[in-house]
Amino acid sequence: MAKRIEAVGVTAYYGAFKAIDGISMVIEPKSVTALIGPSGCGKSTFLRSINRMHEVLPGARVEGKLTIDSQDIYARDVDVTAVRRTIGMVFQRPNPFPTMSIYDNVVAGLRLGGVRRKSVLDDACEKALRAANLWNEVHTRLNRPGAGLSGGQQQRLCIARAIAVEPQVVLMDEPCSALDPISTLAIEDLISELKNQYTIIIVTHNMQQAARVSDRTAFFSIDKTGDPGRLIEYAETAKIFTNPSVKKTEDYITGRFG
Amino acid sequence: MSMTTLTNSPQAPLTTSLQTRRLPLWSLISIGVGAAVVAYLVFKIGGLLDAGWVLTIVGAVLIFLIVLAVVSTVVEGGRSARNRVATSLIYSAFILALLPLVSVVVTLVNKGKTRLDGTFFNNSMRNITAFDSGGGAYHAIVGTLEQVGIATVITVPLGILAAVYIVEYGRGRLANSIRFFVDVMTGIPSIVAGLFILAFWVLIVSPHFSPTDKPFYSGFAAALALCVLMLPTVTRSTEEMLRLVPGALREGSYALGIPKWRTIARIVLPTALPGIVTGIMLAIARAAGETAPVLLVAGGTPDRNFNPFQGNQESLSVYIYEQASLASKYGPPRAWTAALTLVALVLALTVVAKLLSRRTKLNQK
Numbered sequence: 090m091a092k093r094i095e096a097v098g099v100t101a102y103y104g105a106f107k108a109i110d111g112i113s114m115v116i117e118p119k120s121v122t123a124l125i126g127p128s129g130c131g132k133s134t135f136l137r138s139i140n141r142m143h144e145v146l147p148g149a150r151v152e153g154k155l156t157i158d159s160q161d162i163y164a165r166d167v168d169v170t171a172v173r174r175t176i177g178m179v180f181q182r183p184n185p186f187p188t189m190s191i192y193d194n195v196v197a198g199l200r201l202g203g204v205r206r207k208s209v210l211d212d213a214c215e216k217a218l219r220a221a222n223l224w225n226e227v228h229t230r231l232n233r234p235g236a237g238l239s240g241g242q243q244q245r246l247c248i249a250r251a252i253a254v255e256p257q258v259v260l261m262d263e264p265c266s267a268l269d270p271i272s273t274l275a276i277e278d279l280i281s282e283l284k285n286q287y288t289i290i291i292v293t294h295n296m297q298q299a300a301r302v303s304d305r306t307a308f309f310s311i312d313k314t315g316d317p318g319r320l321i322e323y324a325e326t327a328k329i330f331t332n333p334s335v336k337k338t339e340d341y342i343t344g345r346f347g
Numbered sequence: 348m349s350m351t352t353l354t355n356s357p358q359a360p361l362t363t364s365l366q367t368r369r370l371p372l373w374s375l376i377s378i379g380v381g382a383a384v385v386a387y388l389v390f391k392i393g394g395l396l397d398a399g400w401v402l403t404i405v406g407a408v409l410i411f412l413i414v415l416a417v418v419s420t421v422v423e424g425g426r427s428a429r430n431r432v433a434t435s436l437i438y439s440a441f442i443l444a445l446l447p448l449v450s451v452v453v454t455l456v457n458k459g460k461t462r463l464d465g466t467f468f469n470n471s472m473r474n475i476t477a478f479d480s481g482g483g484a485y486h487a488i489v490g491t492l493e494q495v496g497i498a499t500v501i502t503v504p505l506g507i508l509a510a511v512y513i514v515e516y517g518r519g520r521l522a523n524s525i526r527f528f529v530d531v532m533t534g535i536p537s538i539v540a541g542l543f544i545l546a547f548w549v550l551i552v553s554p555h556f557s558p559t560d561k562p563f564y565s566g567f568a569a570a571l572a573l574c575v576l577m578l579p580t581v582t583r584s585t586e587e588m589l590r591l592v593p594g595a596l597r598e599g600s601y602a603l604g605i606p607k608w609r610t611i612a613r614i615v616l617p618t619a620l621p622g623i624v625t626g627i628m629l630a631i632a633r634a635a636g637e638t639a640p641v642l643l644v645a646g647g648t649p650d651r652n653f654n655p656f657q658g659n660q661e662s663l664s665v666y667i668y669e670q671a672s673l674a675s676k677y678g679p680p681r682a683w684t685a686a687l688t689l690v691a692l693v694l695a696l697t698v699v700a701k702l703l704s705r706r707t708k709l710n711q712k
Contacts, residue, residue: 145601147518174604184595188617198603201613247599254603 099153110317123299126309131318140176177256183243185235192231198254221249241272382411459687472649477675487666497570506581532579540575541640564646566655572640577630584626588619624704
């Protein structure tokens with residue numbers, strides 16, 4: 090299921106503005122990798138370039154090489170929808186489709202991707218909701234609007250929606266920043282379970298969260314506003330948080346800047 | 348001794364009371380009644396400014412506002428007084444804005460009900476002279492339905508697709524210029540749309556469809572003219588609604604590997620649907636009320652003509668125009684009933700459309 094992602098010299102632009110510069114890192118399968126760093130340092134940009142969501146914005150483009158199990162994601166003959174089906178994404182704010190029920194939300198990716206069979210959809214829905222620890226809470230009201238759930242439930246619904254299409258990598262862009270501590274805990278537990286099956290990359294502003302859930306941590310930073318973000322240090326989470334080898338990382342971890 | 352000096356020492360109170368004096372309801376009512384009485388005595392009985400009812404009511408409102416401001420300032424203080432005056436002004440403005448609307452509906456129903464009978468809905472004006480009391484608007488109702496129906500069928504897909512292009516696909520100069528011209532077209536006078544279709548369709552194109560090679564009027568030409576008027580309204584309102592759909596929904600859909608066109612068709616458009624329907628209904632209502640272009644290119648006729656592609660056709664608004672200016676005492680009542688019918692038709696359409704667009708919004712499934 091899970092796949093290995095390799096970035097070599099990934100540079101991303103918004104129009105003329107260079108947002109990240111020469112990011113190179115290897116992300117191991119079936120692990121949780123956390124991206125941390127101050128605001129504007131390009132963590133989300135890097136995350137979005139992994140499943141080609143960066144280019145959705147007008148004028149945005151990516152240079153460099155990104156491969157998933159040595160297949161080039163940005164090759165000319167690559168179907169962008171296939172990339173996104175392989176590499177799912179969960180956003181900062183829960184964004185369930187407002188016109189759809191809980192059920193329709195979960196199976197949206199399958200149904201709009203061409204799956205018609207009711208039994209297949211039903212199975213996928215239950216499986217995804219169970220995996221997202223949401224089944225027990227919503228299985229009696231699958232026909233109700235997805236937007237009627239609480240914020241934490243909505244975010245788990247979005248995670249269920251992302252894993253219903255059976256991706257191999259799940260990208261999470263600050264999935265807990267709009268949630269209360271209890272919902273955050275639920276999502277963090279979920280992340281630890283999901284990593285048995287998926288490769289997970291999570292952007293977070295919460296360093297405790299990075300320390301709790303991730304196996305490896307990448308620290309991004311910028312020199313000053315307007316400069317592109319760079320990868321400063323990438324190592325085992327334990328090493329980053331206890332014995333970082335770069336002074337800047339240590340300063341950030343201990344709260345001396347950022 | 349020292350205790351007393353401490354307690355008696357001049358100190359600002361630590362807490363100010365949260366309660367203030369309020370004017371009781373009866374005082375407001377009596378100010379209102381008083382203002383009405385004074386205005387009645389001064390303007391109506393006293394004959395100041397030769398006033399009729401309208402000026403009396405305006406005077407009563409003004410007196411009420413002034414007295415209220417003074418009393419409230421004295422009793423409750425300046426902030427409350429401003430609040431009360433502003434509230435009263437807002438209510439007055441609301442009632443003022445509602446008056447013409449209510450007046451129109453009441454007048455329509457009152458004058459329209461005299462000819463609200465079976466004859467009206469089952470007959471055309473064929474062989475009805477100025478001395479005949481019968482006659483109806485059957486042919487006009489059918490004409491309006493056909494013309495507006497054809498115009499809607501042509502306009503809605505075009506308008507929605509144009510808006511989708513502008514919002515979702517259009518980049519750069521082309522999209523901007525299209526948006527600009529849509530804006531310009533929104534302000535086109537309807538007679539110009541009629542003249543355009545007269546010159547283009549009736550005079551140039553229609554002879555090619557005629558066995559005698561002569562230009563001819565038709566309901567379809569009227570529908571085309573209505574299209575010109577409806578298209579910018581539909582496009583513009585759809586565009587606004589699509590812009591309101593959060594980008595996060597599109598991104599959420601893309602991230603599931605759903606292609607762009609499917610995202611638009613299944614996520615974006617359904618989310619914007621209620622607003623789009625409202626825009627379409629506004630366009631239909633406007634088109635149904637257009638007289639000049641229909642008169643210009645469909646000609647109008649007292650006879651039934653259910654074929655929109657051949658020959659003169661009537662519409663309700665043209666019918667109203669004709670009957671209202673008819674030199675017969677039977678004309679104006681027909682015009683009123685036709686007007687009532689037209690308003691009822693638009694109202695019914697709007698209600699149905701609103702219900703339909705709400706039905707698709709979940710819950711029942």
